[in-house]
Amino acid sequence: xxxxxxxxxxxxxxxxxxxxxxxxxxxxxxxxxxxxxxxxxxxxxxxxxxxxxxxxxxxxxxxxxxxxxxxxxxxxxxxxxxxxxxxxxxxxxxxxxxxxxxxxxxxxxxxxxxxxxxxxxxxxxxxxxxxxxxxxxxxxxxxxxxxxxxxxxxxxxxxxxxxxxxxxxxxxxxxxxxxxxxxxxxxxxxxxxxxxxxxxxxxxxxxxxxxxxxxxxxxxxxxxxxxxxxxxxxxxxxxxxxxxxxxxxxxxxxxxxxxxxxxxxxxxxxxxxxxxxxxxxxxxxxxxxxxx
Numbered sequence: 001x002x003x004x005x006x007x008x009x010x011x012x013x014x015x016x017x018x019x020x021x022x023x024x025x026x027x028x029x030x031x032x033x034x035x036x037x038x039x040x041x042x043x044x045x046x047x048x049x050x051x052x053x054x055x056x057x058x059x060x061x062x063x064x065x066x067x068x069x070x071x072x073x074x075x076x077x078x079x080x081x082x083x084x085x086x087x088x089x090x091x092x093x094x095x096x097x098x099x100x101x102x103x104x105x106x107x108x109x110x111x112x113x114x115x116x117x118x119x120x121x122x123x124x125x126x127x128x129x130x131x132x133x134x135x136x137x138x139x140x141x142x143x144x145x146x147x148x149x150x151x152x153x154x155x156x157x158x159x160x161x162x163x164x165x166x167x168x169x170x171x172x173x174x175x176x177x178x179x180x181x182x183x184x185x186x187x188x189x190x191x192x193x194x195x196x197x198x199x200x201x202x203x204x205x206x207x208x209x210x211x212x213x214x215x216x217x218x219x220x221x222x223x224x225x226x227x228x229x230x231x232x233x234x235x236x237x238x239x240x241x242x243x244x245x246x247x248x249x250x251x252x253x254x255x256x257x258x259x260x261x262x263x264x265x266x267x268x269x270x271x272x273x274x275x276x277x278x279x280x281x282x283x284x285x286x287x288x289x290x291x292x
Contacts, residue, residue, distance in 0.1 A: 177200060195222040
């Protein structure tokens with residue numbers, strides 16, 4: 001999870017590896033330029049994209065929905081990191097839709113504000129930005145994770161572009177990781193695949209730890225771990241492996257060499273395209289099989 005230790009480690013990494021200053025980076029990752037940063041999709045499908053409002057028990061969630069222009073497809077729900085729904089996640093959602101999925105990218109902070117909740121190019125390392133998003137993240141918990149998951153799954157199942165005969169996929173980044181776990185555990189008959197990327201708090205000592213729901217899952221899972229997160233807590237992956245094995249749940253757990261927390265998101269200062277593409281490719285392979 002994003003915290004002061006993560007910021008310190010990432011700043012140290014940037015001092016050694018940074019090839020452009022933050023101002024230049026911010027310009028490249030703003031707006032339409034975000035899609036240009038991502039590798040193109042082979043045989044990309046034409047897609048239709050729209051902003052949507054979804055009613056939940058706690059209010060109206062503003063989300064981004066994108067899907068191929070023709071046919072019906074397996075649905076995928078994306079849970080963003082602590083900076084919320086923004087151009088980077090719209091770009092990733094659109095890219096996934098080009099591969100043949102109906103994709104809902106949610107605003108996890110809809111209870112507090114409409115997206116985007118921070119300006120383009122914002123960094124969690126900036127204390128002013130952290131002061132905005134930390135309280136919003138603090139409103140989320142195991143209960144809201146479950147109520148949101150139920151509401152969003154119910155919504156996608158009503159869309160004409162979604163093939164309800166196929167299982168749903170779900171993927172999350174940083175704080176979105178635990179939500180992926182709880183979505184798969186809460187709706188096992190509907191969720192067929194899940195992926196977490198540098199997910200924080202997947203297993204804790206709390207009685208509502210996400211990993212305790214693994215026994216309820218019927219999904220194939222990908223757990224992509226940042227190298228610096230693993231260095232700080234090397235036992236976490238072992239706890240997850242043991243829980244998945246005990247439940248008989250198929251799970252691929254890998255520490256991505258040389259990666260820093262946040263490496264998969266293209267507007268992150270520590271974005272690592274080589275390792276991000278490896279993780280994206282593994283996710284696509286799992287979805288292709290599990291959501292067939």
